[in-house]
Amino acid sequence: MGWFITLNPSQTEMMLRILSHVPEKHFKMVRYFGFLSNRLRGSLLPLIYKQLGQEVVAAKTFGFVAMMKAFLKVDPFKCILCGARMVFTGFIAGLKVGRLVSAIENIVLQRSI
Incomplete structure (x- = not known):
């Protein structure tokens, strides 16, 4: 099954489980690959959203004046x-x-x- 079956693992077992997620020294981690890579994300993600039928929502940006008006009700x-x-x-x-x-x-x- 899995490690989640035991309810009260010993401290040593818990540390071994945590350390199993730490990569070895000089290990190269690949975090973003394919359409999520930095080089391709800008050009491929809109195509993927289109194929999935999802709408791309731009992140809202707030300036100093908008935040002051929203939070303090002061211009x-x-x-x-x-x-x-x-x-x-x-x-x-x-x-x-x-x-x-x-x-x-x-x-x-x-x-x-």
Whole structure:
């Protein structure tokens, strides 16, 4: 039958079963062969899906704005002062904490006016 018949294998037997799945040193594993190989997958998989009558569904990609809207219900490009849509033009890397705090204080002061 199989190894799954015994319900309580000893520790040694369990280790032998686990180690039987570890390949020997310098053993070349073939993971993807034929239509799943890296070289052929892009050209052959659509043909296989067509022959099987399956529909190819493209993976959805989410950007930062879509994730913020979905999870936090907040549009990160909506201006907190006037409500207009802001346009991302770039960022400044390496701002010090003091400059960030002063920028936030300026926004708070402008918002309270």
